[in-house]
Amino acid sequence: MDVLLFGIAKDIVGKSEFQVPMDDDVPKSVQALKDYMIKKFPDFGKLSSFAVAVNSEYAQDDVPLNGNDEIAIIPPVSGG
């Protein structure tokens, strides 16, 4: 499962895309992905917040994830 990274999320992971191995631990929901990222990269836990987008839309925590979805970590936005 590929996860797109932007802004500070890219700096935390050190690249613009992160591959989650499709094993038994693969996160099956937005909430599970957030937990997975914080466990793997504790700096995510220090952010004010972060959201997950599934197929370019903000996704609630209970939204299920599929391997072919376009998934992105959305750290706090700061445009304008």
Added chain:
Amino acid sequence: MSRKIVEIVDSIDTSQVFTELSDAHSGGICVFVGTVREFTQGEEVVSLEFETYKKMALMEMEKIASDAMKKWKLNKVIIRHAVGLKKVEAPVVVVGASSAHRDACFDACRYLIDTLKETVPIWKKEMFENKTVWVSAHP
């Protein structure tokens, strides 16, 4: 010309916006231009760098423009954001609306920029003399 303009660009030419929002049925045009400020909490900013998740950002900007057109009677709406490295005083965002009477475009203009800042996936990195900071990332 289209009633809605939603764009992410490399640089903004603020002189275009009047023509883009001008409309025979409008008696008023309201525009907000966001620019790079030199000081943030007393510290001198050298430049700002904007990054975006373009596909999603355009979808969110489109939603904001459509919602504004539902909330107020607007003739034209624009939301244009720049990305990349921006120096002090450079325009980084232009939003605006035209309407028959001024109340609608004033209110819509504020809604456009306030909502953009809340929802559109664009990130700003402040570059100081000796450090860089992703704005709003940490509490």
